[in-house]
Amino acid sequence: MSDIIHEDAWQQLKAFTHARIALGRTGTAVPLQEQLHFRMAHALARDAVHTPLQTHLLAEALAPLKLPLLQLHSQAGSREEYLQHPDMGRKLSLPSAALLQQHTTGTTDIALMVGDGLSAIAVQQHAPALLHTLVPLLRNQGFTLSPLAIIEQARVGISDETAYLLKARLALLLIGERPGLSAADSLGVYMTYNPRPGLTDEARNCISNIRPAGLPPAEAAHKIHYLVQQAFLRQLTGVQLKDNYPSAALPEK
Structure with missing residues (x-):
């Protein structure tokens, strides 16, 4: 078997992506180093799926925001x-639903959920940094915020019921995305105007791949x-709300 590694013609493109491209070859096989990288990426993805959320550490990191916290x-x-019954992750447990009803005193603009x-x-890694930037922006704009809900074993659809019970005009959920072989730490944000149980994905907007190597928090x-401003201006989200955020408006680094 040849021990010479033949580089791929796309080798230079590896500088622009974390995707598994331009792996090269040794004879007719993938080089050993790339095989090991694949196995490591697969292990990291499995760990991301099964590692539990450290809610107490997350609560400590979010404490400076001075928002009441709800554990749901x-x-x-x-x-x-x-993992076996996705629908169960889209609905609140009965104790959690009862807890929300106790904390609902009136309508609010935005229900914040993690x-x-x-x-x-x-x-764990990216939600605090995002919220420490986002919450002051929303407050300065005059939006009222619900208590911050930390939801375990959550899927995207649970944001509709949670925000509905909090009587919020807009649901804003930060949630861990399905890990891939090039990113196990990707955070997604889903927002829904006029949230209520029974909505489907076309009613939401999603910003994905939030991480330092993707879209920085x-x-x-x-x-x-x-997008929140546009949602309230147009009173809608989803397929009718386009992401026309001007890149020139990004904050200077």
């Missing part, structure tokens, strides 16, 4: 149940702020 849970009682999703690692916060 979906109907999935375990990680195994969450859910573990399929990568609690992404939430601080830049994502400004993009979200723009």
Whole structure:
């Protein structure tokens, strides 16, 4: 077997992406180093799915925002149940729904939520930085905010019921995205105007790949702020709300 590694013609493109391209070859096989990188990426993706959210550490990181925190849970009682029955992750447990009803005193503009999703690692690492930029922007704009809900075993659809019970005009959910072989720490943000149970994905806007190697959290916060303003101006989200955020408006670095 040849021990000479033949580089791929796309080698120079690797500088612009974390995707697994231009792997090269040794004979007819992928080089050993690339095989090991693949196995490591696969292990990181599995860890991202199964690692539990450290809610106490997340609460400590979010404490400077001075928002009341609500600890909620979906109907999935375990990680195994969450993965095997996706619908259970889209609905609040009965105790969590009752807790929300106790904390609802009137309408609010935005329901802020953080859910573990399929990568609690992404939430743990990137949600605090995003919210520390976003919350002051929203407050300065005059938006009223609900208590910050931390939801375990959550899927995107749970934001509709949560925001509805909080009597919010807009649902804003930060959630860990499904990990891939080039990114196990990708955070997504979903926003829905006039949230209520039964909505489907075309009613939402999504900003994905929020991480230092993708869309940095601080830049994502400004993009979200723009979309929130547009959602309230036009009173809608989803396929009718286009992301026309001007790149020239990004904050200077």
